[in-house]
Amino acid sequence: MTAAPVALVLVSHSATLAEGVRELAAQMAPEVLIIAAGGDGAGGLGTSFDLVEQALGEATADGRSAVVLTDLGSAVLTTESVLELLDEDVAARVHLADAPFVEAAVAAGVTAAGGAPVGEVLGAAVAAGAGFPHAVGAGGVEPEAGAAGEPSASPAAAAAPAEPHHAGETAAPITAHVVVRNPMGLHARPAAVLARMMAGFDAAVQVDGVNGASVLELMQLGATQGRTLEVSATGPQARVAVDAFVGAVEEGFGEV
């Protein structure tokens, strides 16, 4: 199932590493085509021009765009070399993200799963490397970030937790509280479920002060069973977003 218009290509020196990260991201973003292009193609460590070329060809088929994530330096060089020889119209749809391999794969995957355009997926990948949210403010999957194809919307430009974007449209945020029920708390899978759900609403959602549409920020809350979360939202779909959030947490993500 590859309904998403943006694919991810993971270029690593290690086939095992690329495949492992693919598996991790795919669990949270099953709708997204994620291709692992790791190793030298002959069972050893290294990057392979042919593997990357093949991966980019597959990723950009059917008019898709692709965001490429790399590990060490020569993975970048190999990818750039492939781009140098690709047709220009194909190369123009491929974007290299300067981002941490694992975190960006998860963040970009979840964003792509929501059907986001390539600028936004790239923005999510880059923001994943901007540091932890408590250090930089809301730096995650802010819907506006990169919507115009700008990959590097700075974290500071994203919505500050205390002043949501849509403050001018609705008088006050819709706020609710919900207790985490499932034994393992907001680990990766539930965080991804919530982030994708929140990204789908026309609303700016904050959960305990972090961006509710960012899988990384939700995970970093470290919310365990029994914790009370405050969810607040502004924007046209604020009410339905908050209700959906509360409902999903109360259901325990199928883990209770």
Add this chain to the structure above:
Amino acid sequence: MAGSLDAGWAVAWARRTAQVVTENRELLIELDRQIGDGDHGENLTRGFTAVLAKLDALEEQPADVGAVLKLVATTLMSTVGGAAGPLYGTAYLRAAKVTGLPELDSGAVVAMLEAGLEGIVVRGKAGTGEKTMVDAWTPAVEAAVAASDAGASPAAVLAAAAEAARAGAEATTPLVATKGRASYLGERSAGHQDPGATSSALVLEAAAETAAAIA
């Protein structure tokens, strides 16, 4: 035409490069083991061995120098792992773009070397003094320009470039690497000659030798 730097020379250059890289495989491995991941000699040998196979499989001689260099470029990109594949591949590719000529005069040799250096700089984003291939290629281009301006023959331009590349490679020994895998060693990278600069000198020496052989 005998004595000119045509496609036949370019083929001879590629074959000679394969030979010297293979002969220096152990040296390059050892240099790279000291400051990198130890795969440079292995990777280049594999790449140029693949180039030999491609040349052997050609049914007819390529029409111009650029066609030979492009064959080398794409083969290296596909077969050399590590950073060397993209770096050399891009160098040969850029060089191929300015050598779509039946034969090279001194000015064309300079243009070829300049394009190769540009490819390495664009891809590797390194400048001089960072203990990389650039430290061999930059003096090589400067020497080639000076020789060409002084009216040297194409073969003499290559000889000047090769000599400067060798000196440039040797001058990388005291440098501290700030680019590539060696940069992770920081100060400890000083005291070792850079493997990429060393193989660059080998490549340019092969060009000069094969040009001198037909001059």
